[in-house]
Amino acid sequence: MRRRCLRLGLDIGGTKIAATVISAEQDILWQFTTSTPKQQLNDFLLCIQQLVQHATTEVGTLSHIGIGIPGVVNDQGVLNASNMGAINQQPIGTLFKKYIAQPFSIENDANCFALAQAHGHQLAENEVMFVAVLGTGVGGAWVLPNRTLWAGAHHLAGEWGHTPLPDLSLIPKSQHITCQCGQQGCIDSYLSGTGFSQLYYQESGVKLDATTIISRYRNQENTACDVFNRYIQYLAHALATIIQTFDPNCIVLGGGMSTIQELYQTVPQYWSKYTLKPPTTDLRPPIYGEWAGAIGAALLG
Numbered sequence: 001m002r003r004r005c006l007r008l009g010l011d012i013g014g015t016k017i018a019a020t021v022i023s024a025e026q027d028i029l030w031q032f033t034t035s036t037p038k039q040q041l042n043d044f045l046l047c048i049q050q051l052v053q054h055a056t057t058e059v060g061t062l063s064h065i066g067i068g069i070p071g072v073v074n075d076q077g078v079l080n081a082s083n084m085g086a087i088n089q090q091p092i093g094t095l096f097k098k099y100i101a102q103p104f105s106i107e108n109d110a111n112c113f114a115l116a117q118a119h120g121h122q123l124a125e126n127e128v129m130f131v132a133v134l135g136t137g138v139g140g141a142w143v144l145p146n147r148t149l150w151a152g153a154h155h156l157a158g159e160w161g162h163t164p165l166p167d168l169s170l171i172p173k174s175q176h177i178t179c180q181c182g183q184q185g186c187i188d189s190y191l192s193g194t195g196f197s198q199l200y201y202q203e204s205g206v207k208l209d210a211t212t213i214i215s216r217y218r219n220q221e222n223t224a225c226d227v228f229n230r231y232i233q234y235l236a237h238a239l240a241t242i243i244q245t246f247d248p249n250c251i252v253l254g255g256g257m258s259t260i261q262e263l264y265q266t267v268p269q270y271w272s273k274y275t276l277k278p279p280t281t282d283l284r285p286p287i288y289g290e291w292a293g294a295i296g297a298a299l300l301g
């Protein structure tokens with residue numbers, strides 16, 4: 001009998017860890033979540049060890065463990081992720097070896113999310129996908145032919161959020177926003193959920209979250225309509241520079257703003273204004289919901 005090839009994926013976030021096991025046929029066999037014990041390094045490592053044991057008890061011997069984590073793990077296995085408490089700046093690559101017996105891989109969480117999208121959207125062998133994450137911040141990831149992740153020569157390939165907003169010159173200087181990275185006018189400051197709220201605040205003097213602003217847009221409130229139309233223009237122009245530079249077959253959105261269904265029809269209508277010829281690039285919503293990161297991590301094996 002052929003040995004079952006079971007792969008565990010762990011999506012480690014600042015507040016919770018999502019775990020899933022997939023089969024060789026890529027069926028989901030097990031799912032579990034727990035909070036991230038990030039105050040003490042030892043508690044965190046024991047938690048990972050217990051998750052591996054739990055998964056093994058539930059579904060059987062694991063052949064590989066994929067670990068998705070925010071930030072960047074350098075060549076020495078040291079994590080750089082400011083929101084990860086006691087785990088930040090630790091050599092997790094080396095430490096995991098003491099707690100995990102199986103072969104394992106560590107990857108940035110946006111890259112794991114992208115891998116799950118490439119799988120879920122059945123990206124063809126010769127196709128390229130860009131994943132644009134529009135959440136609390138703006139991030140991204142590239143999937144190249146054969147569903148290969150491309151982090152770049154310096155792990156910077158998806159960091160389009162910290163490039164200048166193409167429409168910055170249309171915004172009065174008094175409304176330019178200084179980004180958390182220290183630069184002014186970053187895409188992150190306008191296209192993140194936080195940035196969208198800030199645009200609304202600049203127009204109305206009222207602080208609302210993105211969901212409430214969209215609800216007001218759907219009820220045809222003038223300010224919400226103006227702000228959302230600006231957001232669509234800014235996003236279309238920013239994605240047009242991605243298309244014009246790398247010309248992917250499709251772009252998948254992620255993060256909280258990706259739940260706004262109106263984006264999928266309107267943004268492609270605008271982005272051809274900024275490209276030399278109208279692209280046929282698909283703009284697609286994400287799939288697998290909150291399990292995408294864990295499924296992508298499992299696919300690392």
Ligand SMILES: [Zn+2]
Nearest residue numbers: 162179181186
């Ligand atoms: Zn920035």
